[in-house]
Amino acid sequence: MTTALSPAHTAAGPAPAEDPARAPGVGGPSLAAARPDPADLDPRRALRELAHWRAGTREAACFPYDAVLGHYRTVGKNAVGAELLSALRAVAAEAAPVPAGPAARLLADWLPQVVDGTHGDYDSYLGSPVYASLARTGTPTAQVLAALLGDLVAVEAATLAGAPDGRARTRAALRVLAATAQGGAAAVPPNGADDPAALAEACTRAVRAAREAVPDGVLRAVELTLTPTTRSHDELMFIRVIQIFEAVFAAVARSVGAATDAVAAGRGEAAREALEGARRHVAWTSGVFRVLTTMPKDAFAVIRANTDGRSAVQSTAYRTVETTSPELHRALLRSEVEAGELTPVMRELDDAWGAMKRTHWGITMKVIGAVRGTGGTAGASYLREAAEARLFPALG
Known part of the structure; x- marks a missing residue:
């Protein structure tokens, strides 16, 4: 995925300015930026608590996350001062190569997201190491998606009273959450x-x-992986949406890999179930795209200009799906599994994946037009060409 799901610095000059006169919500600042706690506006509380932690037991579970995040979310990551960045980088440099225990692992995974300054990449923007560790420890994708969607809905709903323009987005996000098992069949x-x-x-x-x-x-x-580069409310949504997509891509990559292994072992039913799960994940993203379409063009311009180098072209999970899926068909040709047992669901997954890419292309044209994309791509034309690539081209 690229462009509409991956911000970039344009060649048009400096970053567009945020509009401080707008009410918090869609097209305006975040609540934290519009109504800041004085303690979060100034970095001194974060610096003081960080110094106290470093001088004490330095237990990872006691790290002053809230003070650091409070400042980051109030001013935007790109406006964090050199002194706080330096202190956090010192903590990162002193971290153990192999963290002992979940609290130390979480801190080590999280620090790259807050020490990258204005030179981060896609992984540091999303907090990918945190999500990779969740996957390695067996956390179900459904739980990660429920947590991400729950936070997205809560953040959008918090601005409804003062920004009625946000109703369409909030309703769209609520519909996606309600469609999950964890959504409690919410009435929208x-x-x-x-x-x-x-x-x-x-x-x-x-x-x-x-x-x-x-x-x-x-x-x-x-919660810890929401570190916007700007003060824009729309960036909070944008981060959560691309984290959701990344979780889906990772789940699809795992499912395709599991199906390939099952085919090699002659277990056709297991392979079919894995592919059906992947197809459901991809089809489900249509609702997430509807949330993304609520972003105003000028809001995306601000985000795009403040996130240079953070391109979803860098997504390992997306590339894995695209590059390893053909291996499944090759394994099927060598397997005792009947091709007719799997080719229908393979085609369904391929169709869903292609539809997702075409939707992305359409949103790109709507939100940013034909400007150049990130990672050296040609923007919308790159997406149009990518949408034509099949996961299983040998199926015909």
């Missing part, structure tokens, strides 16, 4: 409903149900 007020309070209440119920279904450790890990 219909389009055109004029009562923000009713929508906010529906969001509260759905978020509560989602969070109750997710372990505290997963909720905390997801």
Whole structure:
């Protein structure tokens, strides 16, 4: 994925300015930026708590995450001063090569996201090491998605009273959450409903149900990975959306790999189940795209100009799906598994993957037009060409 899911620095000059006069919410600043806690606006609290932690026991579980995150989310990562960055980099440099225990692992995974300054990459923007560790420890993708969606819905709902323009996005996000097992089958007020309070209440119920279904450790890990580069409310949504896509890509890559292994072992039913799970994940993303389409063009211009080098072309999970899927067909040709047992679901997955890429291309044209994309790509034309590539071209 690239461009609409991957910000870049344009050649048009300096980053567009955020509009401080806008109400918090869609097209405006985040709540933290618009109504800052004085202690979070100034870096001294974070520096003081960090110094106290470094001078004490230095237990990872006691790291002052909240003070650091409070400042980052208030001013935007790109505006964090050199003194705090230097202190955090010192902590990162002193971290053990092999962290002992989950708290130390979380801290080691999280630090790259806050010490990258203005020179980060896609992984540091998303907090990919945190999500990779969750996957390695067996955390179900459904739990990660529920935590991400729950936070997205909560952040959007928090601005409804003062920014009614956010109702369409909030409703779209709530629909995606309600479609998950953890969403508690939330009732979503219909389009055109004029009562923000009713929508906010529906969001509260759905978020509560989602969070109750997710372990505290997963909720905390997801919470820590929201470190916007700007003060824009839209960037909070943007980060969560691309984290959701990345979780889906990783799940699809694992499923295709599991199907390939199952085919090699002659277990056709196991392979079919793995591919069907991958297809469901990909098809589910259509609702997530609807959330993304609520981003105003000028808001994306701000994000794009402040995230130079953080391109989703760098997504390892996406590339893995594209490059390893043909191996499944080659394994099928060598296997005792009947081709007719798997080719229908392989085609369904291929069709869903292609539809997802075409949707991405359409959103790119709508939001940013034909400007050059990230990672040296040609933007929308790159996406159009990529959408034509099949996962299983040998199927015909």
